[in-house]
Amino acid sequence: xxxxxxxxxxVIVMMENRSFxxxxxHLRMPEYGNRKDVEGLDDPTDNPKYVNxxxxxxxxxxxxxxxxxxxxLPHGRDFVKTQLAxxxxxxxxxxxxxxxKEFTGSVVNEPPPMGFLAPQDVxxxxxFAEQYTVCDHWFSPLPADTQPNRSVAFSGYSLIEDTxxxxxxxxxxxxxxxxxxxxxxxxxxxxxxxxxxxxFQSFKLPYWSNFSNIRDLAGHIAxxxxxxxxxxxxxxxxxxxxxxxxxxxxxxxxxxxxxxxxLREMYATLSKLPEKWNQTLMIVTYDEHGGFxxxxxxxxxxxxxxxxxxxxxxxxxxxxRVPAMLVSxxxxxxxxxxxxxxxxxxxxxxxxxxxxxxxxxDEVKRRRExxxxxxxxxxxxxxxxxxxxxxxxxxxxxxxxxxxPPATEIxxxxxEAFAVAAxxxxxxxxxxxxxxxxxxxxxxxx
Amino acid sequence: xxxxxKAFAVAAxxxxxxxxAGCAHIVDFDVSPxxxxxxxxxxxxxxxxAGQTKLEAKAPLEGLGVKPQQGRQSFSLAxxxxxxLKTVAPFHSEQREMDVTVLAASSMSRFGEIAHCEADTAAPxxxxxxxxxxxxxxxxxxxxxxxxxxxxxxxxxxxxxxLAPKMETDHFKDISMIGAWxxxxxxxxxxxxxxxxxxxxxxxxFRTQLGCAGR
Numbered sequence: 001x002x003x004x005x006x007x008x009x010x011v012i013v014m015m016e017n018r019s020f021x022x023x024x025x026h027l028r029m030p031e032y033g034n035r036k037d038v039e040g041l042d043d044p045t046d047n048p049k050y051v052n053x054x055x056x057x058x059x060x061x062x063x064x065x066x067x068x069x070x071x072x073l074p075h076g077r078d079f080v081k082t083q084l085a086x087x088x089x090x091x092x093x094x095x096x097x098x099x100x101k102e103f104t105g106s107v108v109n110e111p112p113p114m115g116f117l118a119p120q121d122v123x124x125x126x127x128f129a130e131q132y133t134v135c136d137h138w139f140s141p142l143p144a145d146t147q148p149n150r151s152v153a154f155s156g157y158s159l160i161e162d163t164x165x166x167x168x169x170x171x172x173x174x175x176x177x178x179x180x181x182x183x184x185x186x187x188x189x190x191x192x193x194x195x196x197x198x199x200f201q202s203f204k205l206p207y208w209s210n211f212s213n214i215r216d217l218a219g220h221i222a223x224x225x226x227x228x229x230x231x232x233x234x235x236x237x238x239x240x241x242x243x244x245x246x247x248x249x250x251x252x253x254x255x256x257x258x259x260x261x262x263l264r265e266m267y268a269t270l271s272k273l274p275e276k277w278n279q280t281l282m283i284v285t286y287d288e289h290g291g292f293x294x295x296x297x298x299x300x301x302x303x304x305x306x307x308x309x310x311x312x313x314x315x316x317x318x319x320x321r322v323p324a325m326l327v328s329x330x331x332x333x334x335x336x337x338x339x340x341x342x343x344x345x346x347x348x349x350x351x352x353x354x355x356x357x358x359x360x361x362d363e364v365k366r367r368r369e370x371x372x373x374x375x376x377x378x379x380x381x382x383x384x385x386x387x388x389x390x391x392x393x394x395x396x397x398x399x400x401x402x403x404x405p406p407a408t409e410i411x412x413x414x415x416e417a418f419a420v421a422a423x424x425x426x427x428x429x430x431x432x433x434x435x436x437x438x439x440x441x442x443x444x445x446x
Numbered sequence: 447x448x449x450x451x452k453a454f455a456v457a458a459x460x461x462x463x464x465x466x467a468g469c470a471h472i473v474d475f476d477v478s479p480x481x482x483x484x485x486x487x488x489x490x491x492x493x494x495x496a497g498q499t500k501l502e503a504k505a506p507l508e509g510l511g512v513k514p515q516q517g518r519q520s521f522s523l524a525x526x527x528x529x530x531l532k533t534v535a536p537f538h539s540e541q542r543e544m545d546v547t548v549l550a551a552s553s554m555s556r557f558g559e560i561a562h563c564e565a566d567t568a569a570p571x572x573x574x575x576x577x578x579x580x581x582x583x584x585x586x587x588x589x590x591x592x593x594x595x596x597x598x599x600x601x602x603x604x605x606x607x608x609l610a611p612k613m614e615t616d617h618f619k620d621i622s623m624i625g626a627w628x629x630x631x632x633x634x635x636x637x638x639x640x641x642x643x644x645x646x647x648x649x650x651x652f653r654t655q656l657g658c659a660g661r
Contacts, residue, residue: 048593049647051556056574056627058556058651070543087560092648094560105475105542108528 003330003384004376008279009227010353011270012346014153015235015259016146016251017075017290020321021061023125023256024134025116025295032119037336038129039136039296041116050295052097052114054107059097061293064115066122069253073113073291074103077161080143080319083113083291084298091297091317099291113293117256123394124260124267128284128325131391133335135326135378139298140288140319141342141367146239146414149288149319150196153343156363158303161311165416167201171306174361175202176347177210180230185354188228190214192236192262193244194437198421205428208436218269227276230350235262239414241422242439252290264393267327271390278329278386283346283375286322294320299340301370306363318342326378329386337378340371348374419443471495475531477544481555482582483658484524484548490531491518497535504528523548549585549656558629558651563639570631570643572650578624581656587618588657596642597632600652608632609652623656 021041026032028040044050044061051058074083082102085095096113100106119126128134141152147168148158155170173179177197180187189195189211197203212220214233221227235249250259263284271277298318305312324341344367347360352374359365368374422443425433433440473493482488490501494515501513505527509519526548532541547553561572592598592609599608600618602625607615629650633642 046593048556048558048649048651051558051647051649051651053559053649055580056557056559056576057580058558060556070541085560087648088562090644090648092560094649105472106544107480108543108545109547 001384003379003382003386004353006279006384006386007281007328007330007353007379009229009231009276009281010346010350011231011233011266011280011282013233013235013263013266013282013284014150014343015263015284015286016237016249017073017288017292018250018256018286018323019289019292019294020136020138020296020323021294022116022289022292023122023286023323024129024136025061026118026126027129027134032126033130035334035336037338038134039338041295044116050093050293052094052111052293054097054101059111059114061114061116062110063118064110064112064121066117066255066257068255069112071104071106071112072252074099075145075288075291076163077144077148079103079291080145083293083320084143084317091300093293093295093297093320096291096293103291112252113291115292122256122260124263125284125323125325127391127393128263128267128327131333132328132331133326133337133378133382135324135337135339135341136321137296137338138285138322138324138341138345140286140322141344142288142303142315143298143317143319144288144315146287147199147417149343151200152363153287153346154197154200155202156344156347156361156367157306159306159309161309161313161315163413163417165413165420167420168199168417169201169308169310171308171361174363175200177204177207178202179350179360180354183354185230185350186226186228187230187232188212188220189232189234190217191234192248193234193439194237194240194242194418194422195234196237197232197234198425199417203421208432211436213436217266218272221269221273221276227280229354233266235259237418239418241415241419241444242437242442244437244439250286261396264396267393274390277390281326281328281330281375281379283324283326285324285343287343289320289322296321299371301367301372326375329390330379330382330384332382332387333391335378335382337381339373339377341375341378342367342372344368344372345375348372349376352376471497471538472531472533472540472542475542475544476579477529477546478579479582480545480580481547481549481553481585481656482523483584485522486548486582486584487520487522488546489518489520490529490544492516492531494531494533497533497539500532500534502530502532549582549658551657553656554653555656556651556653557627558649560648561629561631561643561646561650563643566638566640568639569633570639570646570650571628573626573628575626576623581623582658583622583624584659585623586620586657586659587623587654589614589616589655590618591653591655593651593653594631594646596634596645598650598652599630599632601628601630602626619657622659623654
């Protein structure tokens with residue numbers, strides 16, 4: 001039996017707002033593993049090909065400590081256009097510092113967008129890359145911010161081009177919960193705080209029965225019950241207006257320590273029982289680059305506004321690369337998959353698994369035909385026998401793993417979207433809403 | 447005035463104060479030049495829409511602290527520092543940072559921009575202007591270094607120097623950094639301009655050790 005067939009549970013973890021080079025660019029550097037098979041950073045502080053410009057002065061990538069940043073970074077559609085800095089038809093990736101100046105008004109010698117992290121600052125991401133498989137050409141599907149990219153991740157389409165305080169519309173029948181339910185695929189969401197999924201217009205009340213608090217995950221795995229076929233694991237989002245625990249979604253300006261701690265816990269929990277772990281694939285990725293520099297120009301996949309879109313200008317390329325790791329006993333140690341991927345690689349994979357021979361929908365098919373590969377392509381480069389070892393993740397030694405103060409600057413649009421969804425939930429069924437999210441007691445009035 | 451009227455009046459006063467205080471918003475904040483010689487002056491200018499305004503710096507400087515909402519102030523700096531303008535209002539706070547570099551013997555910088563090919567038979571070229579808003583007029587490019595594995599030609603104020611790969615020159619040490627510079631990359635035999643442009647990452651830069659006139 002192939003690894004593809006043996007995997008019975010697909011776990012999807014989508015973190016927030018970091019680029020590939022920022023988190024995993026170090027993998028290629030001689031002092032951090034010297035992995036020339038990974039498209040990471042080559043001599044980053046001296047490589048003229050990475051230099052970004054502001055008023056003719058050049059800024060190179062620099063080693064940055066994981067920290068609370070003074071500002072969020074620009075990552076809306078217009079700012080990403082500045083960052084990609086197209087010149088004569090080529091995306092030069094030279095405008096990250098310029099966009100930072102335009103967004104924050106600040107000019108500093110070490111602009112945060114150009115910072116990259118060392119393994120000691122991202123020990124779990126680095127551990128996943130070292131012990132399992134890293135996908136080094138996984139792009140955010142659109143050169144835009146959170147909501148458009150998460151919309152593509154969970155429906156294939158985006159009817160929006162920006163992040164605003166409104167329910168996220170998606171074309172009929174494309175929302176992932178509709179698709180999974182229609183095809184009788186068992187699924188469950190384990191959420192830390194408010195769930196991002198409730199921001200979708202297609203979200204329906206009955207879906208709540210498939211939601212559990214993250215604290216219940218360990219108990220569910222320990223039980224003799226069969227695992228759901230698809231599991232979504234959500235961190236505590238910084239953009240949420242109320243919190244049930246420390247923010248750990250990795251969205252700047254908060255640091256990555258809490259997010260790394262969260263990933264460590266998820267890995268430890270999922271891999272606790274070898275018989276269940278041997279049927280599990282955990283996909284860890286990020287919704288978009290969050291304004292951090294990445295040196296690989298995104299592919300020029302044109303995405304026209306779909307029918308019913310709230311925008312008209314087509315997207316002329318994909319977005320910058322994001323970190324992506326495949327963690328499973330079927331993934332060999334130190335593996336790398338260089339094929340072109342994006343969030344629809346997951347939807348392709350689900351369709352292959354649960355509706356063989358049929359695409360998830362037309363947009364996922366269009367992206368597949370452009371060359372976006374399925375997660376199964378990465379799986380095929382690995383043996384069909386599960387590994388017998390379960391490597392131990394590095395111990396918790398992160399300062400950032402302590403309770404993080406709420407972000408000083410949040411995306412007002414996304415926070416408003418969370419608040420709108422939360423108020424709607426309270427209006428629909430206050431008792432159920434407060435049982436699921438006790439923190440909603442503290443939701444400010446409109 | 448009955449109690450209902452009083453309650454309305456109090457609410458109105460609070461609402462009015464909130465409106466007056468508004469959201470702290472920095473309209474503009476600049477410090478220039480951002481690269482200077484030791485003991486030169488920089489000028490900080492700011493314009494804040496609302497809120498209490500505070501100017502801070504990492505270096506111990508006189509004249510920092512609470513400021514009016516618009517202003518301009520000079521500072522003499524012996525060492526590099528970061529200026530931070532902060533505004534605080536009841537519903538929103540904001541800050542901006544500006545680094546100022548005081549040139550020292552080891553100050554290395556990069557200058558350049560995205561390059562172009564005028565024609566495929568030409569060479570990748572870029573022209574850019576270094577402004578006195580960014581760099582002091584007293585600054586000098588003591589050393590200009592070619593970071594590439596192909597020759598580049600650097601030109602300013604009638605001085606033109608071709609630099610072999612990874613080599614450097616001091617030919618620009620007596621002229622100001624301020625003004626228009628041109629960098630041109632050599633094209634190999636049989637190589638097109640666009641291939642050469644791609645090879646240098648679509649951009650051209652030189653590295654420089656900046657110093658100060660007469661020091």
